[in-house]
Amino acid sequence: MKYVAIIRQVPDGESKIKVDGGKVSLEGATLILDQMDEYAVEQIIRLKEAAGGEAVVVAFGPERTEEAMRTALAMGADRGVLITAEGYVDPITQAAALAKVLAEEAPDVVFSGGQQADWDSQALGPAVAEALGWPSVTWTTAFELDGASAKATHDLDEGAEVVKVALPAIFTAQQGLNEPRYPTLPGIMKAKKKEIKKIDAAELGVSASKVEILEQQIMELERQGKIIDGSKEPAAAAAELIRLLHEEAKVL
Amino acid sequence: MILTFMDHDGTKLRKSALESVTRARKLAQTIGGEVVGLLVGPGAETVAQEAKKYVTKVYTVSGPDWQNYTAEKWALAAYAAAEAAGAKVVITPASRSGRSWSPRLAFKLNAALLEDTLDSWAEGEKVFASKYSFLNRVLEKQAASFPAVISVKPNTTPLAEPAGEGAVAALSVELGEVENKVEVLEKISESGGKVALTEAEVVVTGGRGMGSAEAFGMIEELADLLGGAVGATRAVIDAGWRPYGEQIGQTGKTVQPNVYFALALSGAVQHQAGMNKSKVVVAVNKDPDAPVFKESDYGVVGDIHQVLPVMIEEVKKLKNA
Numbered sequence: 001m002k003y004v005a006i007i008r009q010v011p012d013g014e015s016k017i018k019v020d021g022g023k024v025s026l027e028g029a030t031l032i033l034d035q036m037d038e039y040a041v042e043q044i045i046r047l048k049e050a051a052g053g054e055a056v057v058v059a060f061g062p063e064r065t066e067e068a069m070r071t072a073l074a075m076g077a078d079r080g081v082l083i084t085a086e087g088y089v090d091p092i093t094q095a096a097a098l099a100k101v102l103a104e105e106a107p108d109v110v111f112s113g114g115q116q117a118d119w120d121s122q123a124l125g126p127a128v129a130e131a132l133g134w135p136s137v138t139w140t141t142a143f144e145l146d147g148a149s150a151k152a153t154h155d156l157d158e159g160a161e162v163v164k165v166a167l168p169a170i171f172t173a174q175q176g177l178n179e180p181r182y183p184t185l186p187g188i189m190k191a192k193k194k195e196i197k198k199i200d201a202a203e204l205g206v207s208a209s210k211v212e213i214l215e216q217q218i219m220e221l222e223r224q225g226k227i228i229d230g231s232k233e234p235a236a237a238a239a240e241l242i243r244l245l246h247e248e249a250k251v252l
Numbered sequence: 253m254i255l256t257f258m259d260h261d262g263t264k265l266r267k268s269a270l271e272s273v274t275r276a277r278k279l280a281q282t283i284g285g286e287v288v289g290l291l292v293g294p295g296a297e298t299v300a301q302e303a304k305k306y307v308t309k310v311y312t313v314s315g316p317d318w319q320n321y322t323a324e325k326w327a328l329a330a331y332a333a334a335e336a337a338g339a340k341v342v343i344t345p346a347s348r349s350g351r352s353w354s355p356r357l358a359f360k361l362n363a364a365l366l367e368d369t370l371d372s373w374a375e376g377e378k379v380f381a382s383k384y385s386f387l388n389r390v391l392e393k394q395a396a397s398f399p400a401v402i403s404v405k406p407n408t409t410p411l412a413e414p415a416g417e418g419a420v421a422a423l424s425v426e427l428g429e430v431e432n433k434v435e436v437l438e439k440i441s442e443s444g445g446k447v448a449l450t451e452a453e454v455v456v457t458g459g460r461g462m463g464s465a466e467a468f469g470m471i472e473e474l475a476d477l478l479g480g481a482v483g484a485t486r487a488v489i490d491a492g493w494r495p496y497g498e499q500i501g502q503t504g505k506t507v508q509p510n511v512y513f514a515l516a517l518s519g520a521v522q523h524q525a526g527m528n529k530s531k532v533v534v535a536v537n538k539d540p541d542a543p544v545f546k547e548s549d550y551g552v553v554g555d556i557h558q559v560l561p562v563m564i565e566e567v568k569k570l571k572n573a
Contacts, residue, residue, distance in 0.1 A: 013387050013502060013521055024390055036503060092358050092365050117502065120385045121367055123355035126323055130356035135433040136323050138352040141496050151437070155497050156321070157347045158448050162438040163322075169433070175486065175503035176496045210364035212395045219384065219391035223533060223549050230554030231538075237552045238562035241534070244550055246570055251511045251532050252478065 001053040001145075003044035004105060005077065006098060006112035006124065007037040008061060009068035013117055022215040033068040036113025038075075038180035039173035043111045043143060045076040046178060051145065053108075054078050058101055060094040062086045066196055073191035074183030080194070081105070085201035090211040091123040097204040098124075099131030108167045109150065114139050114174040122172070129170040137165055141176040253285045255339035257330055258303050258310070259347065262295030265302055267451055268345035271404050273306045273412035275372055276343045282374040283340065283398075289418070290333040292326055293318050297422075305414035311336065311423040321349060322434040325427065327356035332425045334361060339399070341379065346403035347450060348505075354403050364396030370408045387502055387525035406450050407508045447481045449498065454480025455509045457500055457527070458488060459517020461537065461556055465493035470560050471515065477567050483507065483527075485517045501526035516556040519544025536560065 011017070012030040019025065033041070041057060048055040057072040059065050060083040069080040083097050102110065112125040122138065129136035141160070142153035152171060153162050165171075183191070226244065230237025245252045256276040258269035269289075276287040289307035291299050296312035303310045313329040330353070334342050342361070344354045346368040358365035366372060369381040370391075379400045385392050449455065456475040458468055468482070475482045484494040486501055500507055502522040512530035517523065519535070519542060527533070528547065535544045535551040536559050545551050552559050 011386070013525065017386055017389055019390075024386060090365065092355065092363075095355075095359060114503070117387055118385065120383070120388065122351045123358075123365055123367055126352055127355040127359050127365075129323075130327065130359040133429070135430075136352065136356070137434065138323070139348060153440070155348065157349050157450070158441070158497075160440040160495075160497060161436055162440070164435040164437055166433045174496075175499065176489070210396055211366065214380075214393040214395050216385070216390050216392040219389060221528065223547055225545065225548065225551075227535075227540075227545050227548070227551040227553060229540075230552040230559055231540075234552070234554040234558035235562045237554055238559045239566050241536075241550060241552050241559075242563055242566035242570065245511070245532070245534065249511075249532050249550065252567065252570060 001047070001051060001109070002056065002105065002107040003047045003053060004056045004058050004102060004107040004110045005037065005040040005044045005072065006110065006128065007041060007057050007059050007068060007072055008034045008113070008116055009065045010034045010117040017218060019216055019218055023213070024216045031064065031067065033071040034113050034117050036115055036117065036173065039175065039177045040111035040113055041072045041075055041077060042178045042180040043173060044109070047109060047145065056081065056105060056107065058098060058105070059083065060085065060089070060098055060201070069196055070191050071183060073194045074187040075181055076187060078194065080196040082196055082198050083201050083204060084198055085206060088213055089201070089206065089209045091121050092127050093207060093210050094124060095127035095131045097201055097206045098128045100204050101199070102128065102132060110168070110170040111173050112170065114172045125170050125172040135165050135169045137163060137169065138172045139174050140171045141174060143171065143177065253337045253339045254280050254287050254341045254343065255334050255337050256287060256289050256307065256343040257345065257350070258289045258291050259345050259350070260291060260295065260299040262293070263298060265299060267411060268347060268404065268406055269303070270306070270411035271406070271409035272343045272345060274409050275402065275404050277412065279341055279372065279374050285340065288337045290330060292329045293321065300420045304418040304420055305416065306412055308418045310418055310420050312420065313423050313425050317427050317431065320436040323353040323356055324430045324433065326353040327360060328427065328430055329425050330357045331360045332423055336423060341399065342401045344401065344403045346405045350403055354401050358401040361399050361401065363399040363401050366394055366396060366400055366402045368405045369402055370405055372402050384529065388506065388528055405508070447479060449481040449483060449505055450507055452481035452507065453510045454478040455483050455500070455507050455527070456480055456513040456515065457483030457485065457517065458515050459485040460487040460491065461516025462488070467557070468493060470564065474513070474560070474564050474567065477564065477571060480509070485523055514544050514548065515560065517544060518542045519547055
């Protein structure tokens with residue numbers, strides 16, 4: 001069997017964001033394999049380890065995405081395919097190009113992260129699935145292969161459900177699915193020699209982005225910070241808190 | 253035409269449906285055309301009696317094939333309705349399910365997807381939207397051409413008022429190949445999930461400082477008293493005290509309630525990503541230097557096991573007053 005993880009490179013959530021000229025600037029930012037994609041990469045490596053086959057990472061992004069792809073290869077993926085395009089391209093447009101690569105790779109199972117840490121988008125996995133005419137299951141917390149289908153547990157708006165899905169199919173991953181491994185030193189050394197095939201997005205007939213980002217600004221709400229010291233008289237502090245919420249904030 | 257997907261629970265519309273109608277009406281004022289609705293799944297006919305008060309026409313898609321939600325089926329129904337209505341814009345809720353099927357719909361329609369939007373408007377031949385990005389830390393403005401699929405972030409938009417009496421039309425949608433690809437084997441209900449977390453006006457979240465799964469009984473009690481929902485941090489989920497569906501943060505759900513209680517949690521950046529747009533944030537933590545206090549409007553420095561029971565009693569007094 002063949003397993004694919006669709007990955008992206010994003011700024012580390014722990015690092016500060018800068019805006020320059022009305023756009024987010026990633027200059028100097030620490031760029032990492034999206035933490036949500038780590039679950040996807042871990043899952044395809046586990047599938048390969050359990051049943052054999054090949055674990056391939058696929059991405060659409062700027063040249064620098066290769067660094068994140070090397071991380072996935074260091075974790076244990078076999079090889080990578082990177083569709084290169086500089087600048088912002090929306091997930092729906094990306095999906096058409098990724099679908100072409102996936103149609104050629106013909107995997108049985110595809111995983112990707114549940115939400116992207118830069119665009120806060122959840123669209124890529126379902127859009128690629130639509131482009132291929134495959135089923136998609138989002139927010140997967142448990143997964144097992146069962147012949148030509150897979151059994152997956154995933155979260156809904158309320159609660160969760162267990163589904164049986166005909167393969168090939170695309171699943172988006174979230175915390176709980178697995179515990180992603182750290183790349184080992186030998187893993188990192190091996191990853192340097194693993195193949196990353198690069199394809200220019202233009203060769204795949206990628207059209208212009210359907211969505212344009214006009215401006216971005218850092219958005220932090222001012223908080224009042226009215227903190228009551230309840231270390232000595234917790235009951236009085238709790239009562240005062242509820243009084244403030246009721247009378248001053250008027251939210252209770 | 254503008255098509256608005258109207259989410260419902262089988263007997264009545266969800267709040268998100270009325271937010272979507274407001275957005276649809278706003279766009280209709282600029283680009284013209286009528287607002288038509290779509291109801292999918294069990295109970296669509298019943299809910300249509302309520303839904304038709306908000307739109308000029310409401311399509312229903314239901315029957316034996318439509319008992320269980322799958323992203324493929326819902327996208328197919330929305331596509332059929334969009335085609336039938338000749339829709340230039342489709343408005344959907346940015347719920348988990350809405351965000352799972354709306355990308356599929358956008359691809360089918362070769363449309364732009366404006367995802368999880370705070371607001372949306374049109375000028376000339378362009379549609380615009382604002383949304384958060386970079387883990388909820390950046391506000392951005394996006395532009396696209398028509399056709400467009402716009403998902404509406406919950407709790408961002410005023411609820412629409414009824415405005416007349418529209419028509420109801422059953423729409424027959426052939427499932428074709430999509431039919432048997434996803435089979436639902438089992439439903440798992442969320443414990444204590446009386447209110448959908450992402451739609452709740454009040455969210456009460458406990459962190460590792462709660463100390464045990466049992467201590468979440470107090471969290472549930474406060475949430476119930478306030479008609480709210482229970483949340484949990486990643487540490488709590490990892491400890492197995494609460495189900496995954498309750499996780500707030502980067503790898504969990506994003507909420508934006510009126511009041512957010514951050515109880516016995518430190519306030520890591522990953523957690524902030526899931527709640528930092530709440531209107532009022534209330535924190536209780538025994539550590540005065542916990543980062544959560546910097547992100548709070550009100551707070552108490554103190555032992556949660558002494559503070560929370562009194563909070564509950566005081567809220568009960570308010571309710572009985």
